[in-house]
Amino acid sequence: MEDVLATTDGIIDVHGADQEALVEILREVNEVSGHLSREQMQRIASRLSLPLSKVYSVASFYSLISLEPLGKHVVRFCQDAPCHVVGGQQVWEALEHELGIPFGATSLDGEWSLLTTSCIGACAVGPVMMVDSDIHGNLDPQKVREIIARYRGEERSGGIV
Amino acid sequence: MIRSTVLVSGDPISLSRGAEDTRLAIEAELAFYGLEDEVRVGYTGRVNRTDVLPVVVVYPEGIVYGPVSPETGATIVSEHLYKGRKVEHLLVSAEVASAEIDTLGVAEDTLYAQKRVVLKRAGTIDPYSIDEYIAYDGYFALGKALTSMTPGEVLDTVKSSGLQGRGGAGFPTGLKWTFVAQQPESPRYIVCNADESEPGTFKDRLIVEGDPHAVLEGMALAGYAVGASEGWIYIRGEYAMAKDILNHAITAAEELNLLGDNIMGTSFSFHVHVHAGAGAYVCGEETALLNSLEGERGIPRIRPPYPTVYGFRGKPTVVNNVETLANIAPIILNGADWFRAIGTERSPGTKVYTMLGDVALSGLVEAPMGTTLREIIGIYGGGMKGGKAFKAAQTGGSSGTIIPAELLDVPMDFASMREKGVGLGSGALLVCDEDTDIVDLAYVLVRFFKTESCGKCTPCRVGTAQMLEALDRLRKGMARRADLERLEEIATYVQQASFCGLGQAAPVPILTGLQYFRSEFESRLRD
Ligand SMILES: Cc1cc2nc3c(=O)[nH]c(=O)nc-3n(C[C@H](O)[C@H](O)[C@H](O)COP(=O)(O)O)c2cc1C
Ligand code: FES
Secondary structure, three states: OHHHHHHHHHHHHHHOOOHHHHHHHHHHHHHHHOOOOHHHHHHHHHHOOOOHHHHHHHHOOOOOOOOOOOOOEEEEEEOOHHHHHHHHHHHHHHHHHHHOOOOOOEOOOOOEEEEEEOOOOOHHHOOOEEEOOEEEOOOOHHHHHHHHHHHHHHHHHHOOO | OOOEEEEEEOOHHHHHOOHHHHHHHHHHHHHHOOOOOOEEEEEEOOOOOHHHOOOEEEEOOOEEEOOOOHHHHHHHHHHHHHOOOOOHHHEOOOOOOOOOOOOOHHHOOOOOOOOOOOOOOEOOEOOOOHHHHHHOOOOHHHHHHHHHOOHHHHHHHHHHHOOEOOOOOOOEHHHHHHHHHHOOOOOOEEEEEEOOOOOOOOHHHHHHHHOHHHHHHHHHHHHHHHOOOEEEEEEOOOOHHHHHHHHHHHHHHHHOOOOEOOHHHOOOOEEEEEEEOOOOHHHHOHHHHHHHHOOOOOOOOOOOOOOOOOOHHHOOEEEEEHHHHHOHHHHHHHOHHHHHOOEOOOOEOEEEEEEEEOEOOOEEEEEEOOOEHHHHHHHHOOOEHHHOOEEEEEOOHHHEOEEEHHHOOOEOOHHHHHHOOOOEOOOEEEEEEOOOOHHHHHHHHHHHHHHHOOOOOHHHHHHHHHHHHHHHHHHOOOOOHHHHHHHHHHHHHHHHHOOOHHHHHOOHHHHHHHHHHHHHHHOOOOO
């Protein structure tokens, strides 16, 4: 908890405690912590001399900022037309099947979140998804299974507890 | 001494295909042959044909290889750079374009020739090297303006060039600048709109990643013309690499006094800041962008007042798209007449497109304004994939529409397209063949607007949800004729009553879909 707030302070220090930096501060804190907690929002509010409601209002607007904890891996699948017309629907179904959760959900074991995203500008290799910060393109159901397996495998071999 | 330069494409697509390993393999092989001091290795933003990525470009010859794996990258070093023999089987094949389109300098034998103004340098220089930008006429236009032109002359040149904004709406850039220059208030600001989030569009990212200084130089020229000494680049939160390249470029330019205080020893100062978004399509709308820049929710403001009067921090502000700004330095350097000679009378210059979908070759294309869709698909897209028939194209984003086959020969420029009731949009060209289900396409397009609606106004927030639901029933064969009539009615309301361009655009796939493909919608009805 102290750590998390120290990180938050560090990010505020880089940008300056000014409302003009609020969106960037929120995004970066979210990036480091995986989501934005109430304590972090309170710290940001007090450092920037803003009401908590303001910080919450801005944070809840942007899709790269999450107010809920997400899974250890976050899949963001592109649902826009250029990806859709090259086989997106089959990949959509394969993802739900492979992860065993519907879109919008986080698995009970906290390993995976399955989200959609709007176009991320990688359409030339659609269908596209992001797993954490990696972009995977030219997807088909078979490739989805392989990629997910790779992330699962890494955890085992990496010995993460 | 450096005798060769090797550039590996470092765009996200190339990286996802292992470009980093390719670069490492090339460096290792160079070290093996003791060539590391003679050959410089860098990344480039080239994405001309995505099917051949990652590419490796060898200079000074300008030879393009692709796609290159770590193994074949090592072969290029041992054969081409060590033994001096071209690796024939790895060359990207040459294709000849139509006669009236200029050739592409050094790479003319290996890639499609295009008319390049904006993308002239992208892919041929290392975006992390300001020296290379300068070697290719970089910052000459700024030098020329600061030493031999008044701000008014810069403004007049941009005005008479006829340049129109490339962010979608095609508003005359010179006129926008004049509005700001005429304001009594100061300070004034320049904002570069790099929020690019229209589905199917990634041209701005590639301009920034391939030639960041072109954007910075355009901003500085805009600042000089309108009397602004500070600029912001609002870049999409997902574009981490582009942001890094921009920050690097700004520092490099400041070190050489090409940005910052008293540029080139003159009294003109200009500072540029980069500000990243956090995921919201509507922030591409200029007033929503300004709110986001001020640390607020990214919801649009009432216009008027326009940003030219009441913009960033309530001050007069120029908001221009990345591609618009990348056109400025060439215009100042070569003059308005040179620019007017490209493209059409009513829309001079070139347009950068991202071509996707059922074409043989997808990727980035820069062509003169007025080039027809048929030419773009035939010349640059290599024709339709699998020889199928063309059915429709979708031009992307808040001002894009569905273009049917009847309009394949309309010159693509702002005015001609508007006369036909279709829009150039952001420059995305999603090409769809005969097998495309137009109802399903409309559904997916409307889903985007529903997802991205900011919720500020009711017609857009509720209307997009209702339209989507109706389209879903229609595509599943559950809708009746009355439902279709209702859908059309809602679409018209949403178009007319929405607060900003997002809601006004959301019904467009339905309305243009119905205009050109009505029978296909009707064939899905239950009654
Ligand atoms: C919903 C919506 C989204 C937009 N997104 C962008 C965008 O991503 N990039 C952009 O340059 N312009 C976008 N625009 C247009 C901007 O509002 C503005 O017209 C443009 O940045 C002006 O620059 P220009 O004159 O150089 O084209 C969008 C407009 C609307 C209504
Ligand atoms: S449409 Fe999927 S990345 Fe652009």
